[in-house]
Amino acid sequence: MIPRHPVRPEPPGILNLPAVAERRSLREQVTHALRAALVVGELRPGAVYSAPVLAAEFGVSATPVREAMLDLAKEGLVETVRNKGFRVVAVTEQDLDDFTELRALIEVPATLQVARSASRADLEPLRPLARETVAAARAGDLTGCAEADRRFHLALLSLTGNRHLVQTVGELRKRSRLFGLAALVESGRLLASAEEHERLLNLIIARDLDGVGRLMSGHIRHLR
Incomplete structure (x- = not known):
């Protein structure tokens, strides 16, 4: 069972996310960029991020961000939080x-x-x-x-x-x-x-x- 963490949505304008290029689909680009941010700790373990907030960071709609987060959830890197967004899974x-x-x-x-x-x-x-x-x-x-x-x-x-x-x-x-x-x-x-x-x-x-x-x-x- 994954321990519960307090929900801490992140305000826009504080992340150092990589730029989104045009050679892949938006979903692929956002998944790639979010995974990179997860790997280096730009997205903090235990914090909850909403798709609209992250979409504003990328300058795209919320749909590819939500799809990207679902891909990362399948990899066990994030988990869904009902009506809130996605929580970064902590590692010990x-x-x-x-x-x-x-x-x-x-x-x-x-x-x-x-x-x-x-x-x-x-x-x-x-x-x-x-x-x-x-x-x-x-x-x-x-x-x-x-x-x-x-x-x-x-x-x-x-x-x-x-x-x-x-x-x-x-x-x-x-x-x-x-x-x-x-x-x-x-x-x-x-x-x-x-x-x-x-x-x-x-x-x-x-x-x-x-x-x-x-x-x-x-x-x-x-x-x-």
């Missing part, structure tokens, strides 16, 4: 520790597998993604940084050829919430963390397995 400290451990158990050996088998031609297309993470970090764009980080790591893991592994890691990333990004901003280390992506790519291309293992392990755990 133990949950976050467990998700981090699972990611390390899967992603470190998978990245080492890529380092053993992938060619430079396979890896170089990931460099723009690594640099996009750095650009977002320099701009202080948490959601943009989290999204670029997600795309980089899932693209890297896709080089294992195991789509189920990629899907599993993608689900873990959704649920783990990268609250550590805010701490990295406060400590001034967000840029250094973002720059690790290109360092990781260079280590993989050099087939420095020890370096890859150390960097990847630290990269996952310092976000926690």
Whole structure:
């Protein structure tokens, strides 16, 4: 049973939501943007958000926002609150520790597998993604940084050829919430963390397995 929280609707004009582009349906765009905001903690655990308020933030009608929230409810990231909106499902400290451990158990050996088998031609297309993470970090764009980080790591893991592994890691990333990004901003280390992506790519291309293992392990755990 999910514990009850006090209903705290959020007033408009206080969120730092990513811009909505036009290359996907509105529902897909809003779902993607809300998921990114959830991952970095822009949408706070336990808080209730109404579709009209979020729609005003995006500059769209309430319908695609409501549909997007229903998609996120199916993923277990939010829950419906009758006549109020949607509450962000909280995750416990133990949950976050467990998700981090699972990611390390899967992603470190998978990245080492890529380092053993992938060619430079396979890896170089990931460099723009690594640099996009750095650009977002320099701009202080948490959601943009989290999204670029997600795309980089899932693209890297896709080089294992195991789509189920990629899907599993993608689900873990959704649920783990990268609250550590805010701490990295406060400590001034967000840029250094973002720059690790290109360092990781260079280590993989050099087939420095020890370096890859150390960097990847630290990269996952310092976000926690």
